[in-house]
Every structure is written in structure tokens, then in C-alpha cells.
Amino acid sequence: MLPDMTEILIIGAGPTGMALSIALHQANVDHVLIEKLAHGLQTSRAGVIHAQTLESLEPLGVTQRLSELSVKLEDFAIRDRNRALLKLDFCKLPSRHPYLMMLPQNLTEQVFAERISALGGTIHREVEAVAVAQDSVGARVTVVQNGQEKIISARYVVGADGMQSLVRKSTGIEFDGAAYDGSFVLADVRLDWPAGPTEVSLFFAPAGLVVVAPLPDGSYRVVATMDEAPEKPDVADIQALLDSRGPTRNKARVLGIGWSSRFRLHHRLVRAYRKDRLFLMGDAAHVHSPAGGQGMNTGIIDAVVLGQLLGDVVNGVRSEAELDLYETLRRPAAQEVLDLAGRMTDMALARNPVKRFLRNLALSVVDLSPFLKRRIALKLSGLSRAPLARLPAPSAMPGAVEASKSETGPKLKLAA
Template sequence: MKTQTEVLIVGAGPTGLALSIALHQAGVDHILIDRLSEGQNTSRAGVIHAQTLDSLAALGVSDELVARGLKVNNFTVRDRDKALLRLRFDALPSGHPYLLMLPQNITEQVLASRITTLGGVIHRRVTATCAEQDSAGARVTVNGPDGEQVISARYVVGADGMNSVVRQATGIGFDGGTYEDSFVLADVRLNWPLGQHEVSLFFSPAGLVVVAPLPGGSYRVVATMDNAPEHLSKSDVQAVMDSRGPQASNATDVLWSSRFRLHHRLANSYRCGRLILMGDAAHVHSPAGGQGMNTGLVDAVVLGETLAGVVGRNRPETMLDVYESLRRPAAARVLGLAGRLTDMATTLRRAPFIAPSRC
């Protein structure tokens, strides 16, 4: 691995991969590193929204993502078997008027394959330990297969998650907090009376549960749960369905599960000199609305265009401020919406439940 470049990207999750594609296409010299030995092998983020697919079309990956995913047009809020509110996506003013259900590991595979096609490399098992900068450039100390090295770059992009080493080096505040409630996320096999044509949000006194279809016939389940086990069993999923879902649902297998606490945080700034933030390094929030990975992917597309102008076409460095002016307000809006949805769900769980009536 070389030790000098125009742009160093720290983190090869979806946002780092997308930025690397954008820079390859623009002919900008860069290095992409990640501490993991391979990409994610679990599904985690499971939906790509219309605007995100429209943005990713410029990277040459939207068609492949669509081919690998499951198109869903309907979102329904339910009280057990009764539909309270229906939303449709097939009239969106978009080239992709639907929700695309696709596990994150497949999304990462598609992005990584595009990098390979463009002649790029993901340097894995390389961990950034500290970063510094001055007027001449930035330097990041890394540990990897070749031991400790220092990589010098004109700009360093932190795509390294909520505990970002790059953000810590900037001293930028990451204001917010942690929700009291715990959540579980699982991919399961279900005998599901609602089929694979809608994403369903159920409100009940027992708590919230979201059920969304995935390619291959499985379903993504996200639910509030007190004292959640580290790994959900089939009986755990069935108990959630029995207390919150439709009467005829039946869990048959758990493919993967995780428990987590929700954070809601937003970086006070997206740039400090030559150090730039995007994705979870800049904003984290509830999965309500399914916008986390999507917000980061659009960050990457916008930042890629901006860096291509500054590095590749000698535009003024002040252009980098345009990235923050566009993307931080967008993240703030997503953070606010996800927070309101999460507050509503957790408040309903603690209060006497009165189902909304249909108009």
C-alpha cells in the first residue's frame, strides 16, 4: 500500500465504498482503508430509498442494486389485522418509484464489485489510530499487515462510524444522546398473511414492530423489546408477533439477529480543515424511517462531486463548504423525523393505548 495520496478514505462501509467509486470515476487518486478483514456478512440496513437510487445512478450501480433487490410499493400502519393508514410509492417523481428492499451485505458487495471493475482496491485489516493536519496536508497513522505506517493525504475523509477516529481528531462536537429503550433487529422466515408487497408498521400496547419483506422470501423485523436477548430465538419472534402483529403470523426460523440501543447525534460541523466527515461519523439516528445508510450514501455522492471539483479541477477549497451546507441540514431533518417516530413508538408503549381511527 502506498503512503501518499490526494484523498484517504477511512472506512469501507457503504458510504466509503460509494465515495471511492465517485473518486475513481473522476480520476482522483485516493486510498480506501478499513479495519475489517472483509465486508459485512449480515444484512443490517435493509432498504434503499428512491432518492438514493437516483443519486447512485451516477456511480453506475443502481441497475445492479435493483436487479438484486425486491421492489415494494406500499407502506401500511396497522393495529393488528386492521389497516389504519396506507402510503404508496409508485407515484413518486423518481426514476425508481418504490422502496428497494436489499440487505446491506448485498449492497456492499455491489459497491465493492464496482470498485474492482474500475481498477480499485480496498485495503483491509488496516486500522487508523490517529490523525493530524497542518497547512501542508493531513497524516493518518495506521496499523495493518505491513505494520505501523503514516499515510499522507491532501484530504482525509472519516467514513469510520459513530466512534470515528477522524472526527475525534477534529475536536468537532457530536451532540445528542441515547434512547432509553432497547431494540432488536432480525431477519426471519415467516408464514406471513400480508405477503411480500408491503412494509408494515404495527402499533400496540406491547410496543412497536416493523415487518418488511426481503429478497429470497425472508422478512426484516425491527421491534422495541425490554431486556432483549443477545440473539433472538424463534419463540422470541413469535412472542412479538403474538402480542403485536396479525393473528395468522407464524415464525419458522431466525436467520440473523442483533440487539442495540439507539443513538441520536449530529456533528456540529462536517469539516475541520483537511479532515472531512460523512455517514455515521457525522450523524447517527434511529432506524425509524430506514434513512441511516441512505443519508450516508447521498453524503458520499455529494462529497465525491465536491472533491472531484477541488482536487481534480482545481476549484477553490471553499467549495468544500458547499458539501456541509447541503448535507448537514438534510441529516438534521432526518434526525428530527426519526426521533419523532421513535418517541411516538416508545411513548405509546408506556401509555394507555388508544388505536387511531381511520378517517
């Protein structure tokens, strides 16, 4: 049963909302997690969990179970049809998780939901938030459950409610950016795949990009650009994408489809992560190309950082003013991710023969440099952004952290 009041109301029970709920449970903070959908995802969507995300999740008690369900890969390659342009080895990452963890999003959500249940929590499903308002003493969210309206009062409200976020719209915060031309295809397929289940492969071709990544059940995740994709691509559609963009020797053969979808691609970032008592995280705050598999990972780390902060503030460990650290840390991280995904997408979508030649040449040169390859691996794994997920000790405030504003958002400065 929904309460009338709570310390924190989380709207949206995707991976970010559930990760925040776990963090708050562990901090013994009263909160309510609502979700308008009746069930969790039945399709896989996001498929990779990176090293930094796994390190951030360790305190939440879910990493071991995620590991048991996943397949771990050490190799990532960018190819132009048959030619390997750049090969990265993740086994040398400075992390307890030196690999790419491949796990469908529906299983990630299942693990998070089981953890919430083990902690005595509840996901209130089929509850839709329809209005959000706030004043100097709290926030009020109007929800609909079983056709009945109810108002829940909360000290803070967190929007983990996706790109069309009601919470973001309620704040009036601008969501700067635009949509890419065309569409993307996402599918989990059974493949006769010559490369085998050993690496994540990103193929460049004049027709566009295609990514092929092994999944734990022996199927493969396929992500590809497509100018006018059908709503649910079929075997013939996926086969045509692999024929026109994948290897020309030892061609792939699509044996069947588990599920498929089409989606439009945006690159957007909010101007602020907070307005008074309302907070944004995950896709409500940032959306971008799937290149590099950064979206869900960035949102989960948003949740872990915000969970630590809210837990400390509610428990009296930090002052309320320190909630500004959330934006100070996480907005620059999201900006870096948008820039990384954007560069990878722009490279992949190059159609001009001269640009493609120069791109391939540049990547081949990078492939000769262990230093540059390590830097790229650190960026893809998220480990290069680890300082933007690390809170200073409460005793260090104020004075240890200054937020300086710029056109690209606040940047963290640690005092000497």
C-alpha cells in the same frame, strides 16, 4: 500495497466509504480506501434503499445491478395490530424509481465492492487507522497493517468510520444527542406471514413497535423495540414480539432465523461536517432511529455529494472554499432525517392510552388526505430533500449560495 501519499484517504469501507471511492474513481482522483475488517458484512443490517438514493447512485453505475438483486415494493403501512391506520403508495412518486427497494446491506456492499474492482480500485482491508493529525498543508494518518505502523500523508481525510469515528474524535467536533432507552432487535427470519411479501408494515402496540419487511430471498426483516433484548434473539424471542405486537387475526409464525442482533439506539448529529482537511459522513456524522429506514440512505448521499465536491476541487474545477458546500447541504438534510425518525419513533413508543388514541386518530385523518400522504411519501423516499443533494454549478460561485448559521445548523439559500 499501501502508498505513502495520496490525495484523499477514506477511513471505513462500508456503503458510504465505498460510494465515495466509486465517485472519486470516476473523477480520476487518486485516493486510498482502508477498512480494519477482513471482510465485508455477512449480515444484512440496513435493508431498504429509497428513491432519492437510487437517483443519486445512477451516475456511479450501480443502480442496475442493485435493481437486479432486490425486490421492489410499492406499499408501506402503519398499523395498530389488525387495523390499518395509514397506507402509503410509492408507485406514484415523481421518480424513475417509484418504489421501496428492499436489499440486504451485505448485498449492497457486494455491488459497491464489485464496482470499485471494475474501476481498477482496491479496498485495503485489515488496515486500522489509529491516529489522525493535520496541519496547514495536509493530514497524516497512522495506520496498522500486519502489526506494523505506517504513516500515510493525504491532502484530505474522510471519516466513514461509524458512530465511534476516530476521525470525528480527532477533530474535536461535538456529537450532540443522546441514546434512547432500551434496545432494538434486528433479525432476518423465515416467516409464515399472512400479509405476504407485498408491503413494508410498521405495527404499533402498547408493548412497542415491530417492523416487518420482505427481502429478495423470501425471508423477512424484523425490527422491534425491546427493553432488555438478548444479544442474539432466537425464534422464541421473535415469535413473542410478533405475537404481542403484530396482527391478532391470522397470526405470524416464525419458521427460522438467518441471523439476529441487538443494538442500542442513538439520535446524534455533529455540529460541523468538516474541520479543515478532515471530513465526516454517514454514521460518523449522524445516527438515529431505524424508523423509516433512513440511515444508510442519508450516508450514501453524503458520499455522493462529497465525492463530487472533492473531485471538482482536486481537478481544479472548484475552489477549495467551495468544500464548505458539503456541510451547507448535508447537515440540514441529516437534521430533517433525525426529526423524521424521531417523530416516528416517539409515536411508536407511546404507551399512554390517551396518547395512543390521539396518535391513531391523527394517522387515520391523514390517511383520508391524498395531499398529506404524498408529503409523507416524499419525506420517506428522500425526494423532498433532493435539493440538499444538488450542487450549484461552479460558475455560480461565489454569490449563488449563502450559508446562514442557526442553532439547528446551516441552511441553504439559493440566490435569485
